[in-house]
Amino acid sequence: MGPQRRARAVALALGLILGGSCLGQLPVYASTQLARQAYEAYRNKNYSEAITLYKQLIESYPLEAQYPYNLGVVYQEAGQWDNAIAAYRQTLDLEPEYFEAYNNLGAVYIQLKDWEQAITIYAHILKFRSADPLAHFNLALAYDRAGKFDLARLSYQRVLQLKPDHSAARQRLQQLAQRTGGSLPEARLVVKDAARQQQYEQARTLTEQKRWKEARPLLESLVKAHPDFVEAQYLLGRTLSQQGQHSQALQHYVRTVALRPDHVAAHHQLALSYEKLGQPHKSLEVLNNLLAIKPDYLPGRYDLGRLYDESKISTRAMATFEDLLRQDRQYKDVLYRMGRLHHLADQTEQAQAYYQESIRVKPAFAPAYYQLSKIAIQNQHYDSAQQLLSKASQLSPDNPEIFYLLATVQYHQKQPAAQSLKHLDRALQINPAYTDALSMRGILYYSQDKVAEAAKDFEKALSLEPQRADLQRNLGVAYVKLGQGGKAITAFENYLRYQPDAADREKIQQLIQELKQLGRRNG
Structure with missing residues (x-):
């Protein structure tokens, strides 16, 4: 009798050993290095590389407005006007x-000679930045x-x-007077509540610099004095969210939506706040309402599909992602998610097709490769x-899952156990609490007669997942070989x-009785 592993996606065959693997999570990496590379590519006018890198950043950090904004700047510099507009619109969603995005969007419309759109953009900016000379000049x-004229x-x-x-401005004003023959009357514009606007702009600047702690009292003061100031309410909600104060943030998003029912970003952040507070059903409700307001809002549709997926409502998740793919076949990791949903439903051919398309669209997306590897392992x-x-x-x-799967493959290829152990050691170096890797390493140790080491790995894995039956059995087998009958009985x-x-x-029950009889004789 040998150790046993639970059956999942991947099977091993060490005597009576049954194998398995866990679906892992791709770790989240800090964006600093990638952002620096993207900026360097932009600065060196390597626009193609900069575009690729900023798209990767957007995929990794879909709620960070600065990355689609930077992508818009690169497109604008490269003269790709339609793409620049789309990137700035994504920023504003x-x-x-995000006034800099509005300003640049207006500049693109000027470049395209779409004067009415440019006028709309700069007039909007001036509602919030009435003392901005650049916005007035562009308008x-x-x-x-x-x-x-x-x-x-x-x-x-x-x-x-x-x-x-x-x-x-002086030169153009003179040219305008010469063209039209008009005089130069003094402008008489009224700036309403300049102090309020200045305070808001100061807070906005602080949030753009991620100085949330400093922005918060300014915004709290603003909404107390001006409770109907929509964008101050929204920005305070964002600030509180960044500080992890999700219950308080939610209140300000609710207030924002009450003041402006079509405020797309507030609806989205409200849904995310409910998710953070452990209320996914409320989050789903808000996202469905948001998409009724703005059906083409892809970030909201993506999160709706993601939440259905994470809530195990697979049919709705698939339908939501299919709707999204009809609008944008390359959006984020949707192809991969569709593959995984089909994979979990044992629809292997469909899963494989989605994973392969995901790789064609995003060749640098690692999860699609290792999910495809699981299908390859299943098919031997x-x-x-x-x-x-x-x-x-x-x-x-x-x-860590990649190294766990490499160990599994090398075992099946009948490579020396040392090769598999090297990969398992690497997986456990990255994630010491990876129970499947501990279990498999214990099995390999057992096969090499390193029974004490095997028992230690099984014990550690059980400290993490105490109700895992295969680990209890494997530990019992190891204890028998170590002559620790009492512990073996407990494990069995x-x-x-x-x-x-x-x-x-029946075999295990018989073994338990034999161990008890042996214990009585030795006692």
């Missing part, structure tokens, strides 16, 4: 008052090009009121699995308690 330029004249003059040494295509896992390990060198009894319908139940 995440943060509706004046759009009015000028659109033939709205009176409005252009007033806007140029407002620039000079705010910044008397603005030579471009070990050489193919080895190639897929080698690629995955290059892309994700700190993912636990095995039968956790797996009462075990195929070897």
